[in-house]
Amino acid sequence: MRWARFEQDGQPTYGLVEGDTIVPVRGSPFATWEATGTRRPLAETKLLVPVVPPTFYAAGLNYAEHVREVAAKVGQPPNLPPQADIAYRANNALIADGEAIVIPADAGEQVQYEGELVAVIGRRCKNLTRETALSAVLGYTIGNDVSERAWQKGDRTLWRGKNTDTFKPMGPWIETEVDLDRLVTRVRLNGEELIAFRTNEMVFGVVDFLVRMTRYVTLHPGDVVWMGTEGATKNMKHGDVCEIEIEGIGTLRNPVVREGA
Secondary structure, three states, X not given: XXXXXXXXXXXXXXXXXXXXXXXXXXXXXXXXXXXXXOOEEHHHOOEOOOOOOOOEEEEOOOOHHHHHHHHHHHOOOOOOXXXXXXXXXOHHHEEOOOOOEEEOOOOOOOEEOOEEEEEEEOOOEOOOOOOOHHHHEEEEEEEEOOEEHHHHHHOOOOOOOOOOOOOEEEEEEEEXXXXXXXXXXXXXXXXXXXXXXXXXXXXXXXXXXXXXXXXXXOEOOOOEEEOOOOOXXXXXXXXXXXXXXXXXXXXXXXXXXXXXX
């Protein structure tokens, strides 16, 4: 199933994407639901972020080449993470497919994309095992972990380097039928493909994170876990369009604007 979230009669509503149409439902994928007897054209529907998470989790450095790239930039030897460590992001930064990434006027030039797989939790869970971990995942969507590198490096926390308004595009929908080993992530800037990598070739995979996380924290329906990115990233500027495609899920596309430009 492919779950989208959109506004209908002034209210956020879930629907099933079927081809080029959306079938609105009563309820949500996180509880009980039933399909309505109506359809609406997907092309004429403004999608919202597919879920507003109760808690927004994010893996840190979780791809080997990205670890090496980051280490090279700061002149240090690469140091792969020894365990699945988690961080947090802020809901204020979330925007939907098609909405603009807005670079603040006082930001530097190093505002960069990071294309990420996002696991969406479907049920309350604690103390997951390797055998049960994936049963807690409703499905997957796509994230763009936009980062202002000077702020990321210079501030004591990631409060603005990662969490400035509009810095977390997510969407376009949640895909429930996913074979992780078949996924490929592609990042394009203005139509030019900058990187392509096998999505599941992480240092620590979805199962690793969910098992370790739920040893200490309870996950709830709608929580999201962003799984990190691979390779080097480049700067985005006013007028650019960034696309993150994960084959088998979809494409997240966002224009870039700078305040005052």
